[in-house]
Amino acid sequence: MKKTALSLTMIAALALGSASAQTTIKIASLSPLSGGQSDLGTQIKNGAQLAVNQYKAQFQKLGFNIQLVGYDDQADPATGTAAARKIAADRQILAVVGTLNSGVAIPSSAALVASHVALVSPANTANQVTDRGLSNMNRIVARDDAQGPAGANFIMGTLKAKKVYVLNDKTAYGEGLAKEVEKALKAKSVQVVANEGTEEKSDFSSIVAKIKLQRPDAIYFGGIYNQVGVFIKQLREAGINAPVVGGDGLDSSELATIAGAGANNIYFTTVAAPIEALPAAKTFAASYQKTFGKPAQGFGAFGYDAAKVVLQGILNAIKTNGGKAPTRTQVESAIRKGTFVGLLSGTVNFNSVGDRKAGTLYVMNVTGGKYKLATSIPVKPAKQ
Incomplete structure (x- = not known):
């Protein structure tokens, strides 16, 4: 032993x-x-x-x-x-x-x-x-110059919007997306009634009031789920049911939790495919x-x-x-x-600057707090 x-x-x-x-x-x-x-x-x-x-x-x-x-x-x-x-x-x-x-x-x-x-x-x-x-x-x-136009094309092609209110969170990410969306929409003669930056996290009443006056067909928000979720909750509570579209910063299950009963008619482009x-x-x-x-x-x-x-x-x-x-x-x-x-x-x-040579964007829909794939879009960087 x-x-x-x-x-x-x-x-x-x-x-x-x-x-x-x-x-x-x-x-x-x-x-x-x-x-x-x-x-x-x-x-x-x-x-x-x-x-x-x-x-x-x-x-x-x-x-x-x-x-x-x-x-x-x-x-x-x-x-x-x-x-x-x-x-x-x-x-x-x-x-x-x-x-x-x-x-x-x-x-x-x-x-x-x-x-x-x-x-x-x-x-x-x-x-x-x-x-x-x-x-x-x-x-x-x-990149934003692929994701922004993809979001804009979805707003124009699928949602058939003619009048869009654009928001961003004043970060490099949000401003970049909003800029590309605005550029793509205007190129197709879609009316962009605002491209407004906000760092607000809790009280969106002034922005919601402006949106209510403008009555846009769709709203684009370049931002992150924790901010956008609060905005959507307050937007829906004000009786505004226009579709809200965003980028991959909305790609979190927490978005629906924060938006609560307002987690409807939401779309976002994402570079990260849903697992399914x-x-x-x-x-x-x-x-x-x-x-x-x-x-x-x-x-x-x-x-x-x-x-x-x-x-x-x-x-x-x-x-x-x-x-x-x-x-x-x-x-x-x-x-x-x-x-x-x-x-x-x-x-x-x-490629020579570190962009992936070929990839895919996905458009997700949130309805009733549930996430589902709306469509997928092959993309390449603008600069190869």
Whole structure:
């Protein structure tokens, strides 16, 4: 018995020694994990964690221990930039999955570019995210100049609106979407009665009053679910039932919860497909539910896909580097130049500025608090 116990102790010690001998490689997630947008940000982090769990064995075979480190940017540019500097200081972090908000991505990626820390965004849509031409900034989702016109075309073609009231949340994301929607509507002679920015979060009575006077056929709001949900609730309580259309910032189950009984006649374009629209997502959805105790949503799937791009990129860089731990520059190059297959959203590769060469937008409808797919639209970036 003593001999057996001693043998087991030695085996355990050897196993621990082997594990400690492995080189640790980290990737980071950067998204809001607290505050009003934490639902979407947590989805991104959770999706990335599932991808890391899936890839652990592959890295271990090569002598590496892969880890995810989650950073909370609170949907705030200053907080995100401070987190980016912490990421740059941790030399074990080779790449980042994030961010959720374009207004956070722009300064954060600028803070990381000198350190060659690559970002793969599952959510950023503002044109200037990639128009700056940074070597480290990539995204697997469509740009505003694809998403905005898609929303406008839906307003004109499906909703048959002739008069539209446009709102935005005064962020890079919301303003960018609203600008593209307004431009596309006016190009087809649709009357845009306003393009108003607001940072209001709780009392929309003055805006609702203006909308009531204008009597638009549709309302477009470039913003995030926590703000837009409150607006819709108050809009419906005022007896205004015009369709409300938005972008992917509305893509959260919390939208219907916040809007309450007013969660009707809502449409939004989203770069993150509903889980049921992704044939390969059944296993992912089951794993997400088992691991986190809640259903998978679109940004969880796209956080997973963005992380898979990062992880495959690192593996490609390890191979190029003769099996040794790669540099950040090698990972940055491997991500930008790679072709990544086996993703829930299809094959991903990037153009020279980090935009996905081909993707899909989805239009979702919310009626009676229930979400369903209205249509899907293939898109390519305006600049290839």
